[in-house]
Amino acid sequence: MNSGKDLYNPAFSHIYIEKDVTDHPEALMIMSRFPNASIIEIDHYKDVFSRSGQNFVMQKKSPSLILAKKHDSFIYRGAPVCQDFGNHHFYYASLAMNCVYDCEYCYLQGMYSSANIVVFVNLEDYFIQTEKLLQNHPVYLCISYDTDLLALEQILGYVRKWHSFAENHPDLVIEVRTKSANFKAISDLKPLPNVILAWTLSPEPVQKNYEHKTPSLRQRISCIKTALDKGFRIRLCFDPIIYSRDWLSSFSEMVDLTFSEIPADRIADVGLGVFRISRDYLKRMKKNRPDSAIVQYPYEYDNGVYHYGKTLSDSMVSSACNILSGYLSEENIYIWKEAEEKKQEKTE
């Protein structure tokens, strides 16, 4: 009989599909990638995704795919807890919910009750909505926030489609954030000034211990190098920085390794932030992961957010910034600040 890893179905062995999209071209294309999957028709994605009592950690061992239609709220205003990189008209689109990776600190496990991955197949409606926004002002749009689209590119092909859309809409800047090493899936695309590939990098101990199923730091760096050589605009995100007693030496080693492989002057910009999480998300995460040191850290709390405490957080940001300043000018380093601090800065 099966045991251990073989006990579980492979990812996407089961595909749930809303009845309304069974004939949608994107849905048909996605399903064609999984000829052996069991297809289960559903009325609405929430019938599966939002069931009560689901076990996020167990579902991560064998996530299902849920194909659905988004009916409204295609584009959201950027949340205050997210880095806007100095962009005034900051938005994000939720094209998919959840990620193929399994990072212990990820806010998605606090945000969603399920580890299954929902993919909205009606891309055309997102494009229409984005065009409406573009009639009013330029738009900076993050398309890979609540998921990792590049990691899913072989299955969805969404980065390719948004790249094509961006090519015809120069006032639109899109950011594709990823931890993947899957640049090869889009390596044939033409680099565009308004398409930013943003890689999240973590020190090796963090990647190995807490970012399950993700490519190693070296694999990500190698991928970034290839993308840079092709001429793509690259952003590096050192966010979230996770505290441990030796975080500084690990961080320093990561930065040194990164810029020994990648020419720093060709990086568009860098994002920096220490781990912080909303109270409601952490509450659910603690329940989901009773054995995770990151989740069980004794965080300090104020204004609805858990964090390392002002003293430690400030010290971590300052040290990280100093290390990065050895490679990049400070104006290219964007440090995440709390909404209140941002507000104060604006008033000043």
Next chain:
Amino acid sequence: MLNAAVGVTSLCSAHRPGSGDILVNIGICGTGNISLQKGTPVLCSKIVDISTGKSCYPDMLFRHPFIEGTVLTSPVPVTDKTGKQFEGKGIIVSDMEAYGIFHAGSVFYQPHQMFFIKIVSDYETGEQVSSCQASSLVAGNAATIAEWIKTIHDELSAKQQFFFSDEETALLKKASEYMKLTVSMQYQLNQLMKFYKLQYGDFAGKLAKFIDENLKNPCGSKTEGKKRFDELRKRFV
């Protein structure tokens, strides 16, 4: 369906299941699909209440040796006379319990802990299935089902919950009392030590040393206790 739901509720109320337990519903079913031989077990990935049209979905995390399908739960035996009014693709079978069991079970189990295996007993023509025939159909699949279920049960049971040792619990109690911690601070202390144990391992020796050095006697006031607690926090984070 109602009886089945009441039965599950009664059983689980008397024997509260844990995260390592599983709920298995094995029973007979009808089907309009004559290509399915009698005695074929179907693992249900979708359960439809034929009266309301509502559906529910057990998680399908584990590999298995069965065919998968949808089960329609009806308050009366489904025959060509009752009419099904359900349009669906794939394997479809009908029973009289699954939907009720799922809903009652959901109060006690998570969706990955519930399994519904229906064994084809008739072709929905109204033919009678005797209890002897039903037992025989189930018995013919019992070994396969039991072997499969056992592996899953072993896997789920192996997942241990985090806990402090007796020595650690006693030391935490002593530290808490000596520092005059409030209930909220006691929670913070437990959280701190839980983190420490996950990150660095057992803490009994280190906490005993802290108590020995800093808490020889109970603190004189809550203010002093708070000061000691801050020191403890600095040492253990």
